[in-house]
Amino acid sequence: MDKGQIAAVLQILKRYNLKGTEELLRKEASLEDNADEDVLQPDSSVSSVLTGYKSDGDPETYEASYMELKHFVEGTLDIYKHELGTILYPVFVHMYLELVYNGHTEKAVALMKKFGPEQDSYYQDDLKKLALVMKPDHMNGNELADTFKSNQFIIRISRDTLSLLKRHLNDKKASVLLNIIQEHLYFDMYEGVARNKKQIDATSGAIGGEAKRQDNKTKVYYGIPKLPDIQSLSAPVEEEEEVGDQDNPDKPKKKKAKKDPLFSKKTKSDPNAPPADRIPVPELKDNDKLEKVKALREASKRIVLGPELLPSCCCYTLLNANYSVCCAEVSEDSSMLAVGFNDSIIKVFTLVPQKLKAMKSAEQLEEVNIEAEDVLVRMMDERSGETSRKLCGHGGAVYSVSFSPDRALLLSCSEDTTIRLWSLQIWTCLVVYKGHMFPVWDVKFSPLGYYFASASYDRTARLWATDHYQPLRLFTGHFSDVNCIQFHPNSNYVATGSSDRRVCLWDCATGNHVRLMTGHKSPIHALAFSVCGRFLASSGTDSGVLIWDLSHGHLIAQLMGHERAVHCLAFSRCGNVLVSAGLDCSMKIWDFTKLTEDASSEEVNVSHNPDVKIGTEYLIRDFATKNSPLINLHFTRRNLLLAVAIFDGTNV
Template sequence: MRGNETLLDFRTSKFVLRISRDSYQLLKRHLQERQNNQIWNIIQEHLYIDIFDGMPRSKSQIDSMSGSLAGEAKREANKAKVFYGLLKEPEIEVPLDDEDEEAENEEGKPKKKKPKKDSMGSKSKKQDPNAPQQNRIPLPELKDSDKLDKIMYMKEATKRIRLGPDNLPSICFYTFLNAYQGLTAVDITDDSSLIAGGFADSTVRVWSVTPRKLRAVKSATDLSLIDKESEDVLERIMDEKTASESKILYGHNGPVYGISFSPDRNYLLSCSEDGTVRLWSLQTFTCLVCYKGHNYPVWDVQFSPHGYYFTSGGHDRVARLWATDHYQPLRMFAGHLADITCTRFHPNSNYLATGSADRTVRLWDILNGNCNRIFTGHKGPIHSLAFSPNGKFLASGATDGRVLLWDIGRGLMIEELNGHTDTIYALKFSRDGEILASGSMDNTVRLWDAVKAFDDIETDDFTAATGHVHLSENSLELQLGTYTSKSTPVIHLHFTRRNLLLAAGGCYSPF
């Protein structure tokens, strides 16, 4: 037992106990009256008493916040300033569609479509006061292809369905047949054109969701014969002989536990039990780089929303920040007491959230590597995280079947969503941030009213000193719908640019 890391953490770290001043005085007086000096010595030696002024918390509030391996987070741990606002969007002119031009010719007045501004997910051109500086961390410059993709995104946004309690999304479920205990990870590209699966047989498989088939680039000798000045050069470099609906990527020698598409859809990341992270080209469908830094299984990997950077977390309890052109990590984030099971980038790419088997969520500053937030409350290992589109809130799901919502700026838990009966492996906010979808091993997808949950904190009379808010007694009031699959656990969720919900999971069928 001397070599057990968890026990070593207990012996070297103090267990944090948050208690009101009145309760602390009563406890101290009680032990002194009973002359329990031995218990008092144990408390002083092994517990960190975090005393706050104000009203003691109710039993339900204490129950919802407890559960972490090392107790609750110290209040000072969540006081640091977090720039949770979104970065200023680059100004890109959106050309008119053919439909727009027809409308313009008919009426004689120019009409220019602009993306709808959504209350939760709108990206204003004005600088957000809570946003980090544009150059706080170096981000890659936009290429022409990125600008074209932004234009496509803005055009799709004009056709986006506005969701709400009275207008729930349609759900399209992708079932990977004959993959019982074989499908270990799923990801879908931002434009919903490709879907990839990681499997226990060490392979990564990529499918095209659209009628366009997957094609590899021609060989070097064939490329030398192409006229590089032609307008359709991008089409000519693709080899029609390689066209197929799916591709298999071989390279790992252990189950693939996490995969992530790059924002520009040119690359795919995968991580495995073999302790490596691999970067795959979706032009040639070959492995470009094998990143070695973790000595143990890597449970999750994710690309930054702006590309170039990516993060990984695994059994070694350390999250790593990488750049695609560096074979060594740029940052290492250490502090968790157990495996890091999931990682997520903040929408502004300046922060990283990690969920762990020590039942805590931590928010790290990518610029300096500091831990700015520690969220405690889950009763089991955390397996899913999701940031709201406006960057203000974070949702987490765990083996305890609960979804917890956190206010990043204030460092508080604001809601506890109960309803699932098994591990929650997938969380996703709709594009406008109005609905939160959760997917679980209990074969259900549940939809929650995120707007109502977040509006409550704006009006809630909470005390910042105690670090807690009044959680609603019945979270089922926030539940908008439950959708059950026949026998497929939900391991991934994705909202398309028009707010259609895609869900995915593996199913074993003997027939």
């Protein structure tokens, strides 16, 4: 920080009357009080100091120096050409913003008109947004301009290419160019051969440039830990005996099961699994255990899917719901479907013959024998069964709903900036979590329950626990809305997808980002972890499905074929098949086993992204619905595919 910046900060502190902080900062920066007078500047200077766009450069020179840079890039050897080409876009954007900032609107517009259309096609949408900025005061509050202003654009570049560029800049001494490159560009240099066009295109496209190598260096425990209570579950008969004295004896047993994988080889635990006590998890209740047993029994009847054995799909079509349904979610055991509406209502449907019952009233509950075996059944009022129930409380469109693993709770998030927790036993709202300042786009329960995560318009994702009003972790770093969030199957990580076209993996334990993956060309709207936990699928409005390897953060495949935004992704429970579906009324089934086999057969170079697999060779089959955009996919425990669609009668 130079003096000018410190002075600007001091000025702000003074304005807001934060005397303590001001004094501390003065002391630390060893600035004398009298320095105040030296740097006392009009208010406007504050912003100018911080933006770094103040420039006395002659507006006439911008176009010429961009031209000159372009010629230089085109004139270099083919191996360096493409990598050097990546600096053109950020330089262009910053030149435009600098011109706008200094009031040379005509020059800026001329620059944009001349060179804008020749930038890469995936930047055109952003350029359209930037083109809106035509006055210095437009720059405040413009998401894109703010991002470019306050962040360095990251460019991965080989040593040779970088030295070539440096030599060129030294030769030319083009001050405008030099300034921009020094101030706003960050070169993440690597040793080795420069990348080719295909490799660069695969990972570029995000708002802030590519991910740094440093971003993906942390070790990620992507494995799935052994089920803590597997011993008790494998012999369900014992289960009943344990129930009596489960509290104490069960706990150490669990611990043991969790810890031993590292040295007991016969359990064959995943070496990449996180230690079981990495994040605290509430103990399992009797009911949860029964549920687990049930799930395991069901799972044993599961069919293993593959190219030869395709799944069956039952499609639930929502009628009369055009333009009113925002989201839908099926509970883990496939017994319930929750639908969030534009008009702030949530509706829960039962998908099984059992109806949705409510709990008895307080007086009646007193009569229930607590010691009884079936106390949970007795609690419920038999006469209150209904096939669908409404939950009212939100004040805006409901953008996402999520069932708790035990099916007793439902989370919903809304345009009214709140997250609500609902009881599916008494059918009322239990908690309103306020924390986000802007609409909340997505909310998900952790696979273990208790924790949940939310993503919002305010560019943050947050980790919550159901018994805390305040978020436990705040995941910040995205440059734009966080559109979707997903828990890793081992609950230790959450992945977020954002409108800044980056996928990020966050560590719940530390709150840091551990993977940053670029390659999407438009906002990301859906995420799904593979069953093994190593791969992540993401998709969005660019209608491609991208597969990432979390071990190194590499993009391994780009599955193209959809024609419109893909809003739902699902892995089969056996992990062999990936299904994607979206607003183009089609559903595609991909061969995921073949994909991972092909990917692992190649040699993995840690620093380099491997060649991205593109194409339809992994597509097994696609199916169309009748004018019904698909909004949710879910595999039942037996690998039956459930799809939720909205019938669009207006296009018939």
